[in-house]
Amino acid sequence: MGRISFATFRLGKQKYGIDISKVREINRSLDLTPVPDALNHVCGLINLRGQIITVFDLNIRFGLPKSDITEKSHNIILKPYRFNSSDDSHEGGDTVGLIVDSIEDVAEVDDSEIEAPPANIGKVDGTFLTGVMKTDNDLVALLNVGEILKQE
Amino acid sequence: MMVGGIDSDKLVNKAISNGILSKEQSKQMTPQEKLDLIFLPGLSTAEKVSEVSGRGVGMDVVKTNIEKLGGHVELDSVLGEGSTVLLRLPLTLAIIPSLIVRVEKQRFAVPQVNIVELVWVRAGEVSKRIEQLGSIDVLRLRGKLLPLVRLADVLRIKMTFVGDETLEPGEERRHRIADRRGGDFENLDQEHRVCDKDRRQNWQNDFNILVLRVGSNQFGIIVDELFETEEIVVKPLSRFIKSCKCFTGATIMGDGQVAMILDAAGISTKAQLSFAEAETENQKREEERLVTASNTAEIRNVLLFENNPEETFAFPVDAITRLESFRISDIKKVGSREYFNLLGKSTPLLRLENQISVRSFPEDSKEAFLLIPKPSYGRAGILASNIVDAVETNVALNQDESESRGVEGSAMLNDKLTVFLDPKELFSEFESFEGRK
Numbered sequence: 001m002g003r004i005s006f007a008t009f010r011l012g013k014q015k016y017g018i019d020i021s022k023v024r025e026i027n028r029s030l031d032l033t034p035v036p037d038a039l040n041h042v043c044g045l046i047n048l049r050g051q052i053i054t055v056f057d058l059n060i061r062f063g064l065p066k067s068d069i070t071e072k073s074h075n076i077i078l079k080p081y082r083f084n085s086s087d088d089s090h091e092g093g094d095t096v097g098l099i100v101d102s103i104e105d106v107a108e109v110d111d112s113e114i115e116a117p118p119a120n121i122g123k124v125d126g127t128f129l130t131g132v133m134k135t136d137n138d139l140v141a142l143l144n145v146g147e148i149l150k151q152e
Numbered sequence: 153m154m155v156g157g158i159d160s161d162k163l164v165n166k167a168i169s170n171g172i173l174s175k176e177q178s179k180q181m182t183p184q185e186k187l188d189l190i191f192l193p194g195l196s197t198a199e200k201v202s203e204v205s206g207r208g209v210g211m212d213v214v215k216t217n218i219e220k221l222g223g224h225v226e227l228d229s230v231l232g233e234g235s236t237v238l239l240r241l242p243l244t245l246a247i248i249p250s251l252i253v254r255v256e257k258q259r260f261a262v263p264q265v266n267i268v269e270l271v272w273v274r275a276g277e278v279s280k281r282i283e284q285l286g287s288i289d290v291l292r293l294r295g296k297l298l299p300l301v302r303l304a305d306v307l308r309i310k311m312t313f314v315g316d317e318t319l320e321p322g323e324e325r326r327h328r329i330a331d332r333r334g335g336d337f338e339n340l341d342q343e344h345r346v347c348d349k350d351r352r353q354n355w356q357n358d359f360n361i362l363v364l365r366v367g368s369n370q371f372g373i374i375v376d377e378l379f380e381t382e383e384i385v386v387k388p389l390s391r392f393i394k395s396c397k398c399f400t401g402a403t404i405m406g407d408g409q410v411a412m413i414l415d416a417a418g419i420s421t422k423a424q425l426s427f428a429e430a431e432t433e434n435q436k437r438e439e440e441r442l443v444t445a446s447n448t449a450e451i452r453n454v455l456l457f458e459n460n461p462e463e464t465f466a467f468p469v470d471a472i473t474r475l476e477s478f479r480i481s482d483i484k485k486v487g488s489r490e491y492f493n494l495l496g497k498s499t500p501l502l503r504l505e506n507q508i509s510v511r512s513f514p515e516d517s518k519e520a521f522l523l524i525p526k527p528s529y530g531r532a533g534i535l536a537s538n539i540v541d542a543v544e545t546n547v548a549l550n551q552d553e554s555e556s557r558g559v560e561g562s563a564m565l566n567d568k569l570t571v572f573l574d575p576k577e578l579f580s581e582f583e584s585f586e587g588r589k
Contacts, residue, residue: 019178033402033410036211037422038308045393045410052402054409059504092388092507149392 004111004148006133008104008140009076011059011067014124017101017107017133017140023079024095026103030069043067043099046075051075061094061148062124081149096149107140109133114142156234158227160186161364162197170195170515189216197341224417226367238367248386250413252379252405253362255303256310256442259411261384261403266364266416268291270378272515282359284524288425291372298363299371301423303414307372316586324532349407364416365498367493371425373460383408400421438439452547456540456570459504460511464570469542469563471575476522489586492522499524502582508556510571532586557581 006017007026032044032055041061046053055075059067067073075097115130130144154244162182167173167189178186193212215225218239229235244589250261251270271293273281282300287372290297304308361372384403393399397418405411445539454466476494482489483501490501505512511521514537522533549561558578562571 019535031409032302033412035393035396035399035412036309037260037396042392045412047404047408047410050404052387052390054392056392094392096390096392138501 002111003099003108004114005108006140006142007076008107009074009100010102010104011062011064011100015104015135015138015140016097016143018076018098018145020106022081022145026074026076026118028073029075029097030073030099048077048095048097049098051095053096053097055099055108056148058098058148060101062128064124066100067101069099070101074100074103076103078145081145098148107133107135113135117141126140157231158187158190158229158235159197159231160189160229163187163195164191165224166195167192168199174564190227193333201513224367239368242305246381249381250403251362251381252411253303253375254377254379255375258309259379259409260303260403261382261413262362262364262416263400263413264381264415266366268363268365268370271359271361271363271372272363275358278359293363293372294542295356300361300374300418300426301425302374304374304376306419306423356472363550364419366420369420369425370497371420371423373419379538382486384411384413389433399400399449401524421438440489450543453542454545454572455523455542456565457521457536458538459513459536461514463472463510464565464568465504465536466545466565466570466572467523467534468573468575471525472523474524475539476524478531479518479519480517494524494533500532500586502534502578504534507578507582507585508558508571525575529575530583532579532582534578 001139005020007020007023008017010016014020017051027048029046030121032046033062034044035042041056041058042054043057043060057067058067065139077095077097080095104114114131114133117126117131124141128144129141131142133140133142164178164181164186165171168175168178172195173189174191184490191214193209194213214237218225221241223239223241225237226240240580249264251264251267253260256566271291273291281298283292285297291298291300292298311362360375360378363370363372369499369501373493382405384405386401387403388401389396389399398415399412399418400415401413402410403413429582444476452466453469454468455469456464456474458464476493477494482492484498490503491498492501493499499522503513504510507510510548521539523534523536524533526532543565545563545564545565547565549563553563557560558574558581560572560574560577562569564570577589
């Protein structure tokens with residue numbers, strides 16, 4: 001029962017949202033050092049003020065063709081995420097950045113307005129999503145950060 | 153009854169019954185690989201399980217924690233005798249001196265502790281020094297064979313090369329290391345290389361090889377370029393890239409870019425290097441060498457170089473500290489003496505033609521090498537126009553009373569008359585000669 005803010009962005013034409021409380025910052029640090037032989041969706045490492053951060057290509061993670069880095073591309077740096085932690089502190093987890101095609105704005109919704117995700121949106125598997133919400137003229141798919149960071 | 157050593161067959165059976173290993177896999181395993189099964193989690197050969205033993209945790213924990221610190225564990229065991237567990241830990245955990253290398257567009261840091269030496273194989277010598285032994289490529293290094301891989305192959309970095317005519321990068325088409333491109337590099341003469349325009353292209357075909365050490369094994373990796381050694385701060389890898397066994401960590405370079413730190417052990421595993429083949433071959437050659445060596449008294453480890461291209465000289469390797477390549481224009485003259493600025497110290501230059509009766513250094517050379525002797529021999533650097541090779545030989549020298557002082561004798565090496573220098577005599581002669589000036 002409350003309002004949640006989502007940072008919204010696009011991959012191709014589809015609009016997505018990510019719970020803003022899970023985001024540390026959004027920047028344009030895209031000077032990636034590729035990691036040979038890493039998982040496909042790990043597109044490299046960046047140096048963020050002395051911290052080395054693993055960057056995912058969200059498109060590849062979703063099984064879509066690789067993102068092209070353009071002047072609109074942004075890097076969404078997530079707060080350190082830890083699995084199976086009972087407390088909310090994010091100490092000790094790994095910090096991950098997500099490359100997205102472009103950044104939109106912040107949308108605020110009441111959690112009752114969020115609908116369950118369909119099995120898939122376009123070609124994206126529904127397990128990567130926690131739900132969808134409607135804005136005036138768009139459908140925004142909301143990311144399931146835990147699933148995205150999960151390792152097979 | 154207590155019996156020392158690890159029964160590797162027992163380990164294999166246990167692994168098979170636990171479903172970790174299939175029977176087929178076990179047949180292909182080397183004894184060492186069988187022994188290394190002990191590091192797998194959940195494997196124990198203890199028949200009785202108590203609070204502390206038989207849980208299959210012990211060696212797994214040792215390995216994980218040692219590797220977390222950047223070290224590695226080696227196990228050697230003889231059934232009925234005992235086991236040796238070798239733990240290797242890095243000296244400092246946070247800052248390690250590393251050599252920075254380049255492959256294609258990426259830089260990597262290689263910890264100095266893993267590096268045995270750097271070897272530079274010129275394009276023209278590639279087919280002579282790199283051979284194929286079964287499925288592996290090997291480098292002939294001072295009579296020993298060293299398994300060799302391209303780092304780009306191991307890391308699956310797409311290789312490009314600059315086309316000879318187009319100067320456009322294209323995809324690499326050669327598959328074997330010893331394969332050469334169309335050009336006739338074998339007959340490329342030295343003068344050709346000195347010419348600035350051609351040089352870069354030809355140098356691209358030279359091999360920079362890092363000889364790395366993993367435990368008691370050594371192997372070579374080919375990289376595109378070598379940079380400096382730097383002290384780097386090791387940053388741990390996130391769990392998303394932990395699966396890449398070739399890296400131990402990452403570091404931030406001076407320019408802010410991230411570079412991966414290579415793990416020698418991981419690379420050798422990834423490349424599936426088989427040391428056994430090279431080792432057997434080495435042993436075979438070693439035996440042959442000993443047989444021939446027993447016939448003659450002395451084995452010499454010498455560096456072959458030229459002063460005048462017509463004449464080859466041999467200088468004992470153990471009397472040399474380093475080789476320096478430099479431009480002739482950098483030679484400073486004081487009166488009739490010549491000096492070269494080496495790391496801030498002026499080093500006298502020894503021209504062989506001034507000491508012994510040999511042909512003089514070619515006038516038109518722009519570049520040359522300097523053989524820097526160990527300080528106990530002398531402090532002058534010997535001028536050389538070309539470094540030929542380092543070889544081990546047991547030839548008998550022809551000694552002649554009439555030889556000038558500084559020459560030990562001469563012999564035929566690879567169908568070339570080679571003059572063997574006597575460093576002690578040569579330098580003492582040089583110093584008294586310089587003193588007279």
